Amino acid sequence: MFFRKLFGRKKAKTSRADRGMLLFDHTSDVIQAENILKAEGWTIKVMGPPPEIQRGCDLVVEFPLMEQMRILETLKSAKVHPVDVVPVTGPLLSPVDLFHTKDFGEYLMVRAANMKITIEKKSRMIVNISGGGCPDVPFLADQLTGKILEDAPQPREIGHTLCGYALQLAYEEIKRQCL
Amino acid sequence: MLVIAGTVPDLNFPLVTGPARLEGDSLKVGDHLIPVLRGTPALVAAAIRTAEVVGDQSPHVILAGDTGRGGGSRLVYRHIVENAQSFAGTTLTFHYLQPDVDWHNRILMALDALSLQPVRIADAGFMYAAKMSGYAASYDLFTPDVGELAFLADEKAPHPFYTRGFILHQDQNAPELIERAYAHDNAARYLLVKGAVDMFASGEKIHWRIDSPGCEVMEAMGGTGDTITGMASALIASGIDMEKGCHMAALANRHAGMLTSPTPATQVAEIVRAIPQALASLQKG
Numbered sequence: 312m313f314f315r316k317l318f319g320r321k322k323a324k325t326s327r328a329d330r331g332m333l334l335f336d337h338t339s340d341v342i343q344a345e346n347i348l349k350a351e352g353w354t355i356k357v358m359g360p361p362p363e364i365q366r367g368c369d370l371v372v373e374f375p376l377m378e379q380m381r382i383l384e385t386l387k388s389a390k391v392h393p394v395d396v397v398p399v400t401g402p403l404l405s406p407v408d409l410f411h412t413k414d415f416g417e418y419l420m421v422r423a424a425n426m427k428i429t430i431e432k433k434s435r436m437i438v439n440i441s442g443g444g445c446p447d448v449p450f451l452a453d454q455l456t457g458k459i460l461e462d463a464p465q466p467r468e469i470g471h472t473l474c475g476y477a478l479q480l481a482y483e484e485i486k487r488q489c490l
Numbered sequence: 491m492l493v494i495a496g497t498v499p500d501l502n503f504p505l506v507t508g509p510a511r512l513e514g515d516s517l518k519v520g521d522h523l524i525p526v527l528r529g530t531p532a533l534v535a536a537a538i539r540t541a542e543v544v545g546d547q548s549p550h551v552i553l554a555g556d557t558g559r560g561g562g563s564r565l566v567y568r569h570i571v572e573n574a575q576s577f578a579g580t581t582l583t584f585h586y587l588q589p590d591v592d593w594h595n596r597i598l599m600a601l602d603a604l605s606l607q608p609v610r611i612a613d614a615g616f617m618y619a620a621k622m623s624g625y626a627a628s629y630d631l632f633t634p635d636v637g638e639l640a641f642l643a644d645e646k647a648p649h650p651f652y653t654r655g656f657i658l659h660q661d662q663n664a665p666e667l668i669e670r671a672y673a674h675d676n677a678a679r680y681l682l683v684k685g686a687v688d689m690f691a692s693g694e695k696i697h698w699r700i701d702s703p704g705c706e707v708m709e710a711m712g713g714t715g716d717t718i719t720g721m722a723s724a725l726i727a728s729g730i731d732m733e734k735g736c737h738m739a740a741l742a743n744r745h746a747g748m749l750t751s752p753t754p755a756t757q758v759a760e761i762v763r764a765i766p767q768a769l770a771s772l773q774k775g
Contacts, residue, residue: 359652404652418754420710425637425650429710429754438755441712444614446586447558449529450499471558473651
């Protein structure tokens with residue numbers, strides 16, 4: 312009896328049957344939805360979709376399925392519209408969570424996945440952005456290079472792809488290390 | 491002839507095709523001036539400088555504005571599919587394009603139907619799409635950096651963002667990653683791996699490695715991988731053997747870097763300006 316309870320509890324904890332996925336046309340919509348829902352206090356995660364619905368630079372918002380109606384209402388009020396809502400039936404891909412930091416003396420570089428951001432330590436000016444392959448990378452680099460770290464726009468505000476999302480993580484990590 | 495397909499980071503930039511030339515630090519295509527900061531314009535600029543040195547014609551470009559929502563990339567994809575016949579026998583380099591497997595496969599089908607195949611080179615977003623599609627082996631050359639090599643080595647990752655940690659940790663062990671990429675059919679016929687040690691590999695072996703002149707700070711500089719791919723594309727299009735062309739490009743990029751006495755704040759336009767001198771020094775040496 313004790314073991315049945317124990318295993319039953321464990322199974323419930325690892326089950327994903329209570330989670331759903333919000334699918335969007337663009338990664339930028341995912342980022343916007345994440346910002347809105349997190350600001351409203353929802354417990355959500357940005358994850359990678361299962362292979363059967365992967366098209367390109369994809370992210371989905373994983374959310375508690377029981378809250379679907381209120382979450383959709385929140386997004387509707389903010390004029391952010393998912394193209395579909397489906398239950399999670401299998402494991403989702405986890406975004407990269409490893410950072411690589413390189414100290415060049417006067418400069419510091421942080422890499423997240425395929426994206427790198429480099430600042431001059433003294434001024435905290437962003438001096439270079441490199442890596443990546445999605446078309447918002449050169450755009451993000453143009454917008455951020457030459458700006459002081461705390462004054463620069465956040466990549467998540469102006470980026471649209473997974474590369475932009477990876478740059479956001481690198482940006483947050485370098486801020487954590489320097490500010 | 492070299493044809494380069496990619497994007498420029500300007501939402502209002504229309505689909506533009508034609509020969510590209512340099513005016514100062516900007517590209518000129520038709521009436522359009524495009525600053526060479528990084529990305530596809532840097533690749534095109536490096537290819538132009540290289541073509542000038544080897545006496546070849548300027549590259550033909552297919553460019554559209556895209557800041558990440560994919561609209562410009564789709565214009566480029568559509569243009570290639572609708573004009574596939576005109577790419578027979580060319581060297582075709584695909585670069586910063588929104589990864590889109592559907593469009594990638596349409597392009598591949600259109601190219602496969604040609605009687606005279608182009609040499610197919612893929613880098614950046616289009617290389618991601620090529621790997622995701624499962625048709626990586628349909629390409630002649632991929633030019634990944636070490637992080638992208640880890641992505642090619644991870645048979646489950648649909649994008650470098652999802653490269654699994656246990657593979658990402660191995661990025662100091664490129665030979666193992668190369669072997670893994672080929673084992674899962676996620677590599678082109680040849681790989682030019684760009685990094686602290688540049689490598690040229692096939693499914694059989696690593697053909698060469700270059701680690702000098704060493705220029706560690708170039709890792710931080712946006713666009714230095716683009717300039718290698720641009721030079722390699724131009725050299726291959728001029729008729730130089732792929733292995734030798736990639737070797738020259740990797741070495742010239744290092745020399746061009748050294749000529750600028752770079753810091754992590756150096757911008758790629760300076761590398762582009764140094765390319766003719768770097769290539770000339772290789773030809774003399």
